[in-house]
Amino acid sequence: MDTSGSELSVLSAALKGAGIRMTHQRIEVFSELQASHGHPSVTEIYEGVRKRLPSISPDTVYRTLRLFSELGLIIPHSSTSSVTRFDVNVHEHHHFVCTRCSRIFDFTSSSIDPLEVPREAESFGEVQGVQLEVRGICRDCLRRERTQEE
Amino acid sequence: MDTSGSELSVLSAALKGAGIRMTHQRIEVFSELQASHGHPSVTEIYEGVRKRLPSISPDTVYRTLRLFSELGLIIPHSSTSSVTRFDVNVHEHHHFVCTRCSRIFDFTSSSIDPLEVPREAESFGEVQGVQLEVRGICRDCLRRERTQEE
DNA sequence: GCCCAGATAATAATATTTCTTATCTAGGAT
DNA sequence: ATCCTAGATAAGAAATATTATTATCTGGGC
Numbered sequence: 526m527d528t529s530g531s532e533l534s535v536l537s538a539a540l541k542g543a544g545i546r547m548t549h550q551r552i553e554v555f556s557e558l559q560a561s562h563g564h565p566s567v568t569e570i571y572e573g574v575r576k577r578l579p580s581i582s583p584d585t586v587y588r589t590l591r592l593f594s595e596l597g598l599i600i601p602h603s604s605t606s607s608v609t610r611f612d613v614n615v616h617e618h619h620h621f622v623c624t625r626c627s628r629i630f631d632f633t634s635s636s637i638d639p640l641e642v643p644r645e646a647e648s649f650g651e652v653q654g655v656q657l658e659v660r661g662i663c664r665d666c667l668r669r670e671r672t673q674e675e
Numbered sequence: 676m677d678t679s680g681s682e683l684s685v686l687s688a689a690l691k692g693a694g695i696r697m698t699h700q701r702i703e704v705f706s707e708l709q710a711s712h713g714h715p716s717v718t719e720i721y722e723g724v725r726k727r728l729p730s731i732s733p734d735t736v737y738r739t740l741r742l743f744s745e746l747g748l749i750i751p752h753s754s755t756s757s758v759t760r761f762d763v764n765v766h767e768h769h770h771f772v773c774t775r776c777s778r779i780f781d782f783t784s785s786s787i788d789p790l791e792v793p794r795e796a797e798s799f800g801e802v803q804g805v806q807l808e809v810r811g812i813c814r815d816c817l818r819r820e821r822t823q824e825e
Numbered sequence: 826g827c828c829c830a831g832a833t834a835a836t837a838a839t840a841t842t843t844c845t846t847a848t849c850t851a852g853g854a855t
Numbered sequence: 856a857t858c859c860t861a862g863a864t865a866a867g868a869a870a871t872a873t874t875a876t877t878a879t880c881t882g883g884g885c
Contacts, residue, residue: 546850546851546852547851547852548850548851549850567841567842568840568841583841583842584842584843584844587841587842587843
C-alpha cells in the first residue's frame with residue numbers, strides 16, 4: 526500500500542492550519558520521518574534527506590524538526606536541550622518535562638505510587654526503575670508566550 | 676543539621692563495595708551533587724566543583740558522573756547519548772530506555788492504557804501527554820556484559 | 826615509606842547545535 | 856502569468872558538549 530499521499534496531507538493540513546509555507550525541505554524531512562523506524566536522530570534524518578536533497582543544511586533539519594515538534598507531528602524524546610542532566614533523587618518520583626524550556630519538575634503521586642512495571646516492559650531486558658513522564662508547557666513558558674502574543 | 680558526614684558514608688560504601696578508589700575528585704563531585712537542587716547538568720557540577728578544585732578537568736566530571744550512574748547513586752535523565760531523538764509515533768505508547776546503549780523500545784500495555792494524568796502533575800502547567808518510562812538494561816547489553824565477564 | 830594499577834589533567838579532536846548573513850522561493854496580490 | 860515580499864534556506868563560522876590520547880600523579884594495599 527502506498528500511503529505517502531495521505532500522509533502528506535497530514536503535513537499539508539498542519540502547515541496550512543498554522544499559516545506556514547510548504548517547502549521542498551519540509552516535505553522531504555517529513556517523508557524521511559515517515560519512512561524511519563524507531564527513534565531517529567537529527568543526523569539520521571539529515572543523512573537520509575541528503576540523498577534526495579544534497580544541498581540541504583543541518584540547520585534546516587534542526588529548524589524543521591523543531592517546527593514539527595511544535596505542531597505535534599513528532600515528539601522530541603525528553604530533553605531536546607542537548608545537555609545531560611542527572612537525578613540526584615533516586616527515590617521513586619515522576620517527571621513533568623517542559624517541552625519549551627526543557628526544565629524538569631519532580632513530583633510524587635499518592636494515587637499512583639508505587640507504580641508497577643507492566644509485564645510488556647519486562648521482555649526488553651532487566652528493569653531498573655519506572656517513572657511517569659508527563660510532557661507539557663510549564664507555567665513560566667505559558668506566561669511568557671501569552672505576553673509575547675500581545 | 677549537617678548531614679554531609681552521613682551522606683559521604685553512602686559514597687564510601689558504594690565505592691568500597693565495588694573496589695573503586697575514593698579520590699578527592701569523586702568526593703567533591705559527590706558533595707556538589709548533594710548540594711545541588713533540581714536536575715544538575717554536567718557543566719553545573721563542573722563549575723561548582725571547580726571553585727574548590729580549580730584544576731579538575733571536565734573529563735573527570737564526565738567519567739565520575741558516569742561511574743556514579745553505574746553505581747546507582749544518580750540517575751541520568753533519559754538518553755545520556757547527547758543526541759536528540761524523535762518519536763514519529765505520536766499515539767499513546769511507553770518507553771523502555773536502555774541505560775547502557777540508550778536505545779529506546781516502544782510498547783503499549785493493555786493493563787495500564789489509557790494512562791491518566793495524576794492531579795499533582797497538572798499544577799506545573801499545561802499537560803500535553805503522559806507516558807511510562809521504564810529504565811533498564813536491554814537484552815543485547817546484558818548478553819554483551821555477560822560475555823565480557825568470562 | 827614504596828609501589829603500581831587505577832585515576833587524573835591537559836590538550837586535542839570530534840560531534841552536536843546554534844548563529845549570522847546573503848540569497849532564494851512559496852504563494853498571495855496584481 | 857508575472858511580480859513582490861515575508862518567510863525560508865544554504866553556507867560557513869562559531870559556540871557548546873563530549874570523548875579520546877597521553878603523560879603524569881596518587882590512593883591504599885603491602
